[in-house]
Amino acid sequence: MKWRSLEESAPAAEIRALREVLAERKESIAKYVPAETQAINSRTVAELRKQKLSENILGVGATIPSFSLPDQDGKHVSSSDLLEKGRLALCFIRGRWCPFCVAQMEAMNLILPAITEAGATLIAISPETVKQSFFMHDQHHLRFPLLSDFGNSVARQFGLTYRVSDEQQELYKRTFVNLPFVNGDDRWELPIPATYIIERDGTVLYASASEDYTERPEPEEIVRVLDR
Numbered sequence: 001m002k003w004r005s006l007e008e009s010a011p012a013a014e015i016r017a018l019r020e021v022l023a024e025r026k027e028s029i030a031k032y033v034p035a036e037t038q039a040i041n042s043r044t045v046a047e048l049r050k051q052k053l054s055e056n057i058l059g060v061g062a063t064i065p066s067f068s069l070p071d072q073d074g075k076h077v078s079s080s081d082l083l084e085k086g087r088l089a090l091c092f093i094r095g096r097w098c099p100f101c102v103a104q105m106e107a108m109n110l111i112l113p114a115i116t117e118a119g120a121t122l123i124a125i126s127p128e129t130v131k132q133s134f135f136m137h138d139q140h141h142l143r144f145p146l147l148s149d150f151g152n153s154v155a156r157q158f159g160l161t162y163r164v165s166d167e168q169q170e171l172y173k174r175t176f177v178n179l180p181f182v183n184g185d186d187r188w189e190l191p192i193p194a195t196y197i198i199e200r201d202g203t204v205l206y207a208s209a210s211e212d213y214t215e216r217p218e219p220e221e222i223v224r225v226l227d228r
Helices: 018-032 035-051 079-085 099-117 130-139 150-157 166-174 179-183 219-227
Strands: 068-070 076-078 087-092 120-126 146-148 161-163 189-191 194-198 204-209
Touching: 018 099, 035 166, 068 146, 076 079, 079 087, 079 120, 087 099, 087 219, 099 120, 099 219, 120 130, 130 146, 150 161, 150 189, 194 219, 204 219
Parallel strands: 087 120, 120 146
Antiparallel strands: 068 076, 087 194, 161 189, 194 204
């Protein structure tokens, strides 16, 4: 199915709440995706919640690890250079194949002027290759850098990574989500989605993560934190 973008779904003068877009996508999945597939995804989320990944991520008050990653054009972007300019809004996503990641990136794209006005820089990080990042950046007209975290090396330091279960690996293979191809390695690892706001000294000011990939914070919440 074709996932409508926020810009396709609403007049230019109106920015829809991200939760509305995510709810629509969940409704479409409930209607069109086979029950067996939905059950596998639900079991995966339940198992991740048992592991309490979101409770053990790099949290508020912690100092982020420094990193340098290639953007969608292959240009390396470093955390130190970004933080020299001001605060940093940072999103970890699964990839361009995930409709919920796409919705979040489009929503953040629409709110980018407010983030910039608040004196912050917005970036996103995924485990996908530079080529896949370029495709996503280009297809969805993103106006902020999309960095490639090969092997989830940075996401792991934030405490976000998990290995995709054998059951879900088989599901992804059947539905043409070829993680070894799009990520450029055979680890079958993903990050749980997470959003951070980082102070200029590298301290975490805000952290939001969920084992449920259908849950994302509202972009307006990020702007409110930046405006404090």
